[in-house]
Amino acid sequence: MNFIVKNAYIHDGSGSKPYNGAVVVNEGVINFCGTELPAGVNFDIEIDAEGRILAPGFIDAHGHSDISILAAPEAIGKVSQGITTEISGNCGLAPFPVNDLNREHLQELYRRYDVSIDWSDLRGYLHEVRRRKPAINVIPLAGHNTLRAAVCGYNEHKLSISELHQAQKLLDQCFRQGAAGFSSGLLYVPGVFSDAREITALLDVVAAHHKPYTTHLRSEGKAVLESLEETFSAALVAGLERVHISHLKVSGSENWHKMSEVFYKLAHARSMGLKVTADRYPYTESMTQLSVILPEPYNKLDDVSLEKLMLNEAEFPKIKAALKTLSRERWQTSRLVSTAASGYSRYQGMTFAAISEQTLLHPSDICADILRADAAGSMGAFQGMDPENMHKILMKPYVACGTDETARPQGYELGRSHPRGFGSFPEYIKLLLQAGLPMQQVIRRVTALPAEIFGLQQRGLVKSGFIADLVLFSPDLLESRATFAAPHNLSRGIDIVWKSGKITWQQGDL
Numbered sequence: 001m002n003f004i005v006k007n008a009y010i011h012d013g014s015g016s017k018p019y020n021g022a023v024v025v026n027e028g029v030i031n032f033c034g035t036e037l038p039a040g041v042n043f044d045i046e047i048d049a050e051g052r053i054l055a056p057g058f059i060d061a062h063g064h065s066d067i068s069i070l071a072a073p074e075a076i077g078k079v080s081q082g083i084t085t086e087i088s089g090n091c092g093l094a095p096f097p098v099n100d101l102n103r104e105h106l107q108e109l110y111r112r113y114d115v116s117i118d119w120s121d122l123r124g125y126l127h128e129v130r131r132r133k134p135a136i137n138v139i140p141l142a143g144h145n146t147l148r149a150a151v152c153g154y155n156e157h158k159l160s161i162s163e164l165h166q167a168q169k170l171l172d173q174c175f176r177q178g179a180a181g182f183s184s185g186l187l188y189v190p191g192v193f194s195d196a197r198e199i200t201a202l203l204d205v206v207a208a209h210h211k212p213y214t215t216h217l218r219s220e221g222k223a224v225l226e227s228l229e230e231t232f233s234a235a236l237v238a239g240l241e242r243v244h245i246s247h248l249k250v251s252g253s254e255n256w257h258k259m260s261e262v263f264y265k266l267a268h269a270r271s272m273g274l275k276v277t278a279d280r281y282p283y284t285e286s287m288t289q290l291s292v293i294l295p296e297p298y299n300k301l302d303d304v305s306l307e308k309l310m311l312n313e314a315e316f317p318k319i320k321a322a323l324k325t326l327s328r329e330r331w332q333t334s335r336l337v338s339t340a341a342s343g344y345s346r347y348q349g350m351t352f353a354a355i356s357e358q359t360l361l362h363p364s365d366i367c368a369d370i371l372r373a374d375a376a377g378s379m380g381a382f383q384g385m386d387p388e389n390m391h392k393i394l395m396k397p398y399v400a401c402g403t404d405e406t407a408r409p410q411g412y413e414l415g416r417s418h419p420r421g422f423g424s425f426p427e428y429i430k431l432l433l434q435a436g437l438p439m440q441q442v443i444r445r446v447t448a449l450p451a452e453i454f455g456l457q458q459r460g461l462v463k464s465g466f467i468a469d470l471v472l473f474s475p476d477l478l479e480s481r482a483t484f485a486a487p488h489n490l491s492r493g494i495d496i497v498w499k500s501g502k503i504t505w506q507q508g509d510l
């Protein structure tokens, strides 16, 4: 199918000045863009985009649609905010390689999607993705946690030399099969058991393939500076070219003052020759498994062991007692986002303090009850970030927008999202424009910048010969309407989204 979008205000993604013109798409590829349409250009369909912006499709620099894309390939939460490509496999959690050591764990973690994880490597996984013809391009990173578990499971364990070699071999195979980079999540089991020797050895493989290393830091709070230190020194020793910090932040009000020191560390690493970039969602509440709220030693268990422990009559009271030691403030700033625990669905979106007021139960008892019924699947949101720091981060020219979310259908059948799953990009664009950044710079951050960070070919620009991943939107109407109470509310203002020239989203009267 050939079509023309004419009278559009074209932002090509490069950051250069926009122009009024037309784009012609032929068989999924842009074959003309400019102000004067040459004679002899054919098209079947004509779209008059008067008053609208045409830009490259937005690239989600940080997504977790690994398995959800198989269950919900239409990816409504993503396409409705203008996304055409997602970098997946983040925070160390990729859906490959899979073997007897990690299959049960992954199957349990993704239980709600009802997808049988029966592939063993990236090639097999990509086959499953392509079979579903998803509405977004899924560009997976290899993930440290999954990789490590494929070598020695989820228990606390230091890798032997031969295990290290095995891990390196597996990572090399991931790259040979097309992984766009390597991610770690050193806060999570089993990445938390790794040391500098292990990370550096794996980064050697990343460096040999000239790929980026993305990391969810070991600590984003108290030890955030030490964690950056750990990241950059391993990267420098390995001779890495690119380091990308996932969802850049400083968590916990007692640590907020460290922000300028964080920026200094990033600048310093850059001065040492590393290309340092980051991503961030435009919200101050994070979301992850609710079980991360558990104090020591329960925060070092994998999902399967935690679920077993929760059902153990002797252990459960101890876990309850541990939860009771958490402060009142913690319950006021922690929110139940979603759970399969029966009787609690009506409290989704509320803080534990608010649920406690309604139920007259202690927040720790509520939390223990939820985790007992659904330790792996329950998700929580945690208010730990400073709005001022967030603005500073978003304004940095090396920070791309990442939803940190999975692809979701509009209904809640696959769980509830953080509002970022439906609203990140319109919200991000609004905040940057409000801060005075010109639209062409904002568009660059959500298109060419992430394409460059992850080495995406023929994507991220409106340019002849590039793949026709495009978004047409109405800048005056653009607005995120997703909230914690109604996280799947669709954004306004995204008119048409094309992936390889095919419409994946359309709303309004065009």
Ligand SMILES: [Zn+2]
Pocket (backbone or CB within 6 Å): 090, 091, 185, 216, 246, 247
């Ligand atoms: Zn993460």
